[in-house]
Amino acid sequence: MTVLGNLALWVAFLVGIWGALTGFMGGLLGRADLQQSARHAVFAMCAALLTAVFALEWALFHHDFNVEYVAAYTSRNLPIFYTWSALYAGQKGSLLFWASVLSVFGSLALTFTSRRHAPLLPYVAGVVCAVAAFFVTVMLFAANPFARLAFTPLDGNGLNPQLQNPGMVFHPPMLYLGYISMTIPYAFAMAALLSRRLDTDWLVAIRKWTLVSWLFLSIGLLLGMWWAYVELGWGGYWAWDPVENAALLPWLTMTAFLHSVMIQEKRGMLKKWNLALVIGSWLLSVMGTFITRSGVISSVHSFTQSPVGYYFLVFLILAAAASFTLYARRLPLLDAEARLESMVSREASFLFNNLLLVGIAFSVLWGTLFPILSELVQGTKVTVGPPFFNQVNIPLGLALLALTGIGPLIAWRRASLPNLKRQFAVPLTTGGFVGLILLVGGMRDGWALMAIALAGFVAATVGQEFARGARARHRQYGEPYALALARLVGRNRRRYGGYIVHTGILILFVAFAGMAFKTETQVTLRPGERATIRSPYGWTYRLTHLGISQYDALNRQVTAATLEVERDGKRLGVMTTEKRQHVDGLGRPTFQPSTEVGIRSDLREDLYIVLGGVVNGTEQAVFRFTINPLVWWVWYGGVVLVLGGLVVMWPGGGSPAVKRVQAGYAVRLVGKQ
Amino acid sequence: MNAGAKFAAGAVLIVGAVGYLMASGVKQTGQFFLTPSELSQRVAADPSFYNLGMKVGARVVPGSVARDPAAQTLRFQITDGSARYPVVFHGLPPDTFTDSVEVVVEGRLQRDGVIYATDVLAKCGSRYEAVPKAA
Numbered sequence: 001m002t003v004l005g006n007l008a009l010w011v012a013f014l015v016g017i018w019g020a021l022t023g024f025m026g027g028l029l030g031r032a033d034l035q036q037s038a039r040h041a042v043f044a045m046c047a048a049l050l051t052a053v054f055a056l057e058w059a060l061f062h063h064d065f066n067v068e069y070v071a072a073y074t075s076r077n078l079p080i081f082y083t084w085s086a087l088y089a090g091q092k093g094s095l096l097f098w099a100s101v102l103s104v105f106g107s108l109a110l111t112f113t114s115r116r117h118a119p120l121l122p123y124v125a126g127v128v129c130a131v132a133a134f135f136v137t138v139m140l141f142a143a144n145p146f147a148r149l150a151f152t153p154l155d156g157n158g159l160n161p162q163l164q165n166p167g168m169v170f171h172p173p174m175l176y177l178g179y180i181s182m183t184i185p186y187a188f189a190m191a192a193l194l195s196r197r198l199d200t201d202w203l204v205a206i207r208k209w210t211l212v213s214w215l216f217l218s219i220g221l222l223l224g225m226w227w228a229y230v231e232l233g234w235g236g237y238w239a240w241d242p243v244e245n246a247a248l249l250p251w252l253t254m255t256a257f258l259h260s261v262m263i264q265e266k267r268g269m270l271k272k273w274n275l276a277l278v279i280g281s282w283l284l285s286v287m288g289t290f291i292t293r294s295g296v297i298s299s300v301h302s303f304t305q306s307p308v309g310y311y312f313l314v315f316l317i318l319a320a321a322a323s324f325t326l327y328a329r330r331l332p333l334l335d336a337e338a339r340l341e342s343m344v345s346r347e348a349s350f351l352f353n354n355l356l357l358v359g360i361a362f363s364v365l366w367g368t369l370f371p372i373l374s375e376l377v378q379g380t381k382v383t384v385g386p387p388f389f390n391q392v393n394i395p396l397g398l399a400l401l402a403l404t405g406i407g408p409l410i411a412w413r414r415a416s417l418p419n420l421k422r423q424f425a426v427p428l429t430t431g432g433f434v435g436l437i438l439l440v441g442g443m444r445d446g447w448a449l450m451a452i453a454l455a456g457f458v459a460a461t462v463g464q465e466f467a468r469g470a471r472a473r474h475r476q477y478g479e480p481y482a483l484a485l486a487r488l489v490g491r492n493r494r495r496y497g498g499y500i501v502h503t504g505i506l507i508l509f510v511a512f513a514g515m516a517f518k519t520e521t522q523v524t525l526r527p528g529e530r531a532t533i534r535s536p537y538g539w540t541y542r543l544t545h546l547g548i549s550q551y552d553a554l555n556r557q558v559t560a561a562t563l564e565v566e567r568d569g570k571r572l573g574v575m576t577t578e579k580r581q582h583v584d585g586l587g588r589p590t591f592q593p594s595t596e597v598g599i600r601s602d603l604r605e606d607l608y609i610v611l612g613g614v615v616n617g618t619e620q621a622v623f624r625f626t627i628n629p630l631v632w633w634v635w636y637g638g639v640v641l642v643l644g645g646l647v648v649m650w651p652g653g654g655s656p657a658v659k660r661v662q663a664g665y666a667v668r669l670v671g672k673q
Numbered sequence: 674m675n676a677g678a679k680f681a682a683g684a685v686l687i688v689g690a691v692g693y694l695m696a697s698g699v700k701q702t703g704q705f706f707l708t709p710s711e712l713s714q715r716v717a718a719d720p721s722f723y724n725l726g727m728k729v730g731a732r733v734v735p736g737s738v739a740r741d742p743a744a745q746t747l748r749f750q751i752t753d754g755s756a757r758y759p760v761v762f763h764g765l766p767p768d769t770f771t772d773s774v775e776v777v778v779e780g781r782l783q784r785d786g787v788i789y790a791t792d793v794l795a796k797c798g799s800r801y802e803a804v805p806k807a808a
Contacts, residue, residue: 162768233768343679355684359691366695371706381706383728388702392694399687522764524743594768612765615742622742624765 002067002146005055009140012048012099015041016133023126027119027194038125039110045132046107049100053087056096056145060086066152069093069145075158076585077555082159085169088176089159091308092145097173098289099135101180102128109184109209117205123191124184131183134315142307154586158555161582161594167227175220175247179285181213182250186282189275190323193330200265203274207261208649210278214258215645217251222638233595233610235520235626237634240389245368246288249361253281256357259350259407266412267347268337273354275334279323284361286316291368342414349407356400363392394447398454401509404502405431405458408465426464431457451513455506462499462506469496489647497647504641507633514605514630521625524615535605535627542566543609546574548619556580558596561611561621565600575600577611577623605629704728704779709756712782728779729758729788735773747793751778758782762790769795 019041026034056069060083065071073086073093082089088097106128110121139145162168185206192202224244225237238244257277263270290312340347366373367384374382409423434456435449443449466485469492473484489496517536525531525545533541546562560578564571578596581589598609605627612622705727707715712729716722731751738749747762760778770776770793780790 340676340680342676343683345676348676348680348683351680352683352687355687359687363691363695363698367698370699370703374703380711382699382703383706384699384703388698391698391702392691395694396691522745524745592769592771610765612745613740613742620743622745622765 001055001058001062001064002148005052005059005146006144008048008052008055009136009144009146012045012052012103013133013136013140015044015048016129016136019045019129020126020133023122023124023129024194027122027126027191035122035125038122038129041129042103042106042110042125045129046100046103049096049103049132049136052096052146053100056093057084057087059146060084063156065154065156066148067145068147068149071149071153071156073157073159075156075555075590078156078159079164079554081166081169082164085173086159088172089163092139092143092147094172094176095135095139095143095308096145098176098180099132099139101177102132102135102183105181105184106132106187109187113205117201119195119197120188120191120202120205123194124187127187127190128183131187134311138308138311142311155584158582158584158590161556161580161591162231165227165231167223167230171220171223171227174216174223176289178213178215178217178220178247179250179288181209181216182254182282182285184209185213185278186323189278190326193275193326196330196333198271198330198333200268203261203264206278210254210257210261211645211649214251214254215642215649217247217254218638218645219642221247221251222635222642225638226635229631230597230599233597235518235608235610235624235628236515237631240364240367240386242291242368245364245389246284246291249365250281250284250288252357252361252364253277253284256354256361257281259357260354263347263350269340269347270351271334271336272331275327277358279327283316283320283323284365286312286319290316344410344415344420346407346410346412349403349410353400353403353407356396356403360393360396360400363396364389367392397509398447398450401451401454401458401506404505405454405461408499408502409461423464427457427460430460445513445516448513448516451509455510455513458502458506462503465499466496493650494648497644497649500644500647501641502644504637504639504644507637507640511630511633511637514633515628517629519627522612522622523625524620524622526618526620531623531625533625533627536629537604539567541607541625541627542569543623543625545621545623548614548621555584556582559611559614561614561623563598563609563623565607572600575607575609577609579611579613601632603632606631706730706777708753709751709758710753712758713756716782722782723784724781726779726781728777730775730777731758732775733771733773738772751776751788758786758788760788760790760793762793764792766793767795771795 019038022034022041023038025031026036026038058064059067059070060074063070063074063076069090069092070086073089074083078086086093088094106125109128110125113121113124188202188206188209192198221244224247228234228239229237254277257274260270260274260277264274290309340351342348367388371381371383374380405427409420409427411419431453435453438449438452443452466488469488470481470484473479473488474481477484479487519533519536521531521533523531527545527547530542530544533543535541542565544564544566546564549560549562551558551560558578558580560576562574562576564574566572575598577598579593580596581593582591584590595610600607606629608626608628610624610626612624614621705725707727707729709729709731712727729751731753734750734752734757738747740747745763745765747764747766748759749762750757750759752758760780762778762780774795777794778788778790779792779794780788782788
């Protein structure tokens, strides 16, 4: 099967180069035969790469340990679920995954893009082919997933136990899908620049793709947080690790784009900015892959462990240089059609939102690259960690949260004073009231107070928008309120879906604020001994160590500690936390031991228990007990956010003409208020 | 003042705030990231280089790890081949911490020549890669 795989990669390589050449040439020379050929090249590449994926999966499922990749990431006793997902467990497989998904996305884009945008498509095909060909090149010359070993091991290394978690099966592909789908908007942006068709047309063509990409990135980030929380056992979900930051960066710039694109559509402003955001987001997504894969940041001295890092660095520099040269040459064609009329307008609030998002992205990038930058400039490596990111991003994030409420309340172009009073009265009162209640309730953390009060303000603005929209429909069409609300969302999916996303965001902010009140206790207990901890809500937990049990499971030896949990004298049940030693088919230990966390979640707080270790074979054990307030709301807010994104993306919703009229109506409605 | 100028003022304010937050953030939270040899050079050059928050990246000396679970204390030595420092850590080390693994120790070097760690991170090439087996 590796012969088939290698053959498929070579076919993809040659076809990719051909597609890139014919795409660009066909577009520039206006030759229909070359354009058609480029289109076919994308489909052919897609077929070849899917064949390669099939060949690798075949080798994985048949435990062909002579293939290095199979031996490195799977073993005979690995559950079948994880054998499948080993396709993207390692670097080489992920490269194959990246390239094949890109070719699938490219084929979809070429097939389903409306005829209207046909002049852009040859360039799109060219860019897709060029990018995919780069990934195939890396595989063929530096990291071939089909490389064979000189011998055949009896069994493979198995998968790192920390990756043996359902979250980990879906988290990397989601993140990758987000990164990869960014290539399509980038390809369209390049196509618009090359063909000089720089009206808003290309933006319409990529609207869905930018949302798809944003949604996948969001899901990927959330799943990653969930995985870190339940699997890594350090008691949190976000550590400002370079790999996490790398995924956050394109998400931030994409979010900025999703807002600023509305200004271009409605007012013909910000053309240069939007193009730069698309190009920047794509470069950041490639850099994300590069950071994740090369270890350039986390490694102490060596630049990269594998040549793959150099390939990526060169590609990144070339792509950035090419994109921005082209961009600079087309700048004269990108003048705005309108000017900002007032500081108190939707446009201005969107501009500030964009500045904040890009500012946050820049500070995260700066902090992530700081060890490298400081070593280059000063010769000494200086690192910044979570305190830096929190210190910088909490104020910026709160300003952004405030704008989330303010933006939708202000009219386009210019808002009048009576309009402002009418729009802001209820939300401001609500926010102030929430803050006051918390203050009286005894909350003393300034940032947390501010975050939750602002969330109250934003929640009220969203509620007000829904209520007013539904009331307007009720009056105008005589629809009952429930139906009016459903139709309101259904007919204005972009706008009200956006509000649902905002709701998700504000829930996330409240949940983040909860972590300000996290408590942590470490104790050593003999069986029968108990520990007492106080939660931020003033409850008293009592945990009694019941004992240690040891047993063998499918591919691991388990040491489990059981604790009885009481809260304020009421028994809540029994919780367990484990240390696992994974073993291979012959019973030999593989990897270091891993921890299985015990978590008891409710709406207000999580009790999070970790078995640190057992004292010299006795049943005396070390525990860490963490109380994490409001963590459940992170996952809930994430679900709301994703649902909102799906509402925005849902296809259909009337003809474009009807949509335009309705959007105009919505704008007028806000204008009148 | 027209809207464009007002907006520019607002933009300058935001950019300034971001810049200020970043500069002060680096100043207040930045930590030296040193190897044991670099640390010993610094201490030799500047005798007051003690009790400063820093990170030290090195390898755990094989056989030097002493765990005392009852007291939740971990003692080990780190080296980069030339200089060597003992480390004391109160807390739970990560799962990946073992003999001869590469670690990043966050803490303060005291005058007794011991690094009192507030955090110990064990590294692997990439989180998604299999952890190389310790030789």
